[in-house]
Amino acid sequence: MSTSLIGAGIPRIDAWDKVLGTAMYPADLNMPGVLHGKIVFSERAHARIIGIDTSAARAYPGVVAVFTHADVPCNEFGINVNDQRVLAEGKVRSLSDPVALVWAETEQAALAARKLVKVEYDDLPGVFDPRQAMQPQAPLIHEEHGSNVYRYIKVRKGDITAGFAQADVIVDGYYTTPFEEHAYLQPEAGLAYLDDAGRISIHVAAQWPHDDLHQIAHALKLPQDQIREIVGPIGGAFGGREDISIQIFLALGAYLLKRPVKIVYSREDSVRGHGKRHPFYMKYRTGATRDGILTAQEIELIADCGAYASTSGPVLANATSFAPGPYCVPHVKIDAYTVYT
Structure with missing residues (x-):
């Protein structure tokens, strides 16, 4: 059977x-x-x-x-x-x-x-955009934290200047995603x-x-x-x-x-x-050769943490890990922030 x-x-x-x-x-x-x-x-x-x-x-x-x-x-x-x-x-x-x-x-x-x-x-003064919340004069959401930047992740791989020098084409892009209920x-x-x-x-x-x-x-x-x-x-x-x-x-x-x-x-x-899906502000500069080989990526990610940390740290870590996409890029520079607002 x-x-x-x-x-x-x-x-x-x-x-x-x-x-x-x-x-x-x-x-x-x-x-x-x-x-x-x-x-x-x-x-x-x-x-x-x-x-x-x-x-x-x-x-x-x-x-x-x-x-x-x-x-x-x-x-x-x-x-x-x-x-x-x-x-x-x-x-x-x-x-x-x-x-x-x-x-x-x-x-x-x-x-x-x-x-x-x-x-x-x-x-009290409000701040509703993480890019503004990062500025030195911005009102602090959590005074004891000393900054509205809850977490910063820095990634450096290879030589970003050399990577762009090897590129035949460089593409700049700016992308945003909103809150999602x-x-x-x-x-x-x-x-x-x-x-x-x-x-x-x-x-x-x-x-x-x-x-x-x-x-x-x-x-x-x-x-x-x-x-x-x-x-x-x-x-x-x-x-x-x-x-x-x-x-x-x-x-x-x-x-x-x-x-x-x-x-x-x-x-x-x-x-x-209840919390919402994090808005992201993403600035990309990508270099590639004429035959489609990626040579370099410079990426800035800014996530809106909202008023409380919740899962913002792991979400930022995931976003940073996946930011270059499923590609083997030899030269990478990523600066990623999640920010209280």
Whole structure:
């Protein structure tokens, strides 16, 4: 009896549930006594926070709690460096910064109450182009970093001057790619609770749950073995779920309130609240002989990091590695930057 699967039509394990509409995505999950959470996002791109008044929101019927940075055990996280705040503290650096988190008995109450949170800002100069952000006079997004350039990669191979001298033709080009919204079908959604062993269990759509765990544990000051992340049907990702999104909010709610909690983003919340594909500004000078042999490439890459590092370092490393294309170029000069904006 043959057991070979080569060439056989093997049904996907999850196909029937998805085709029949019986698959349970995170937004479909519920538990008795669940609280609903809504994020209060920043209304400024760059500003000092003078004060946060949550009194009206706390007094709204059905509201159980309103969290600010003071409620987070360790108010920092990041997939590579801890340059993000769970809830904004001191200042905001983008319109996607969460400032407060409202928990209520119903989603409608949470939506109404988040509009009652009042935040006083002192506006700071913004910088929205990485090329401008690299200039010495540009306002700093992270003052402690000392520069808006988060990472610089330098590549030198061969003799670039000699390479261009060998070229019969030199072509200069300037190319740009924009921000890209992933627009996955299911916006961010999740459910969290304390399981029978007392662990925080989080049902959410994610691409890198192993990386989520260390960020959640760090922010809550808990060992990783006290946190579970269960990833069911995802509803699309395309790289947009590599970053952590609502996982820390869910874990924080379940941990502090000792009740099941749920968050479901609207499409507006989703577009506002998660990272985008990095814009790039690329300057190329390429030398070649008349018979099509590449002799030299001089390349400058400038990536828009956004307000936080996230995966910008590895993305820049990948871009630098692939910048010359799939060619063996004897003389190469690359300067690559990813820049806070």
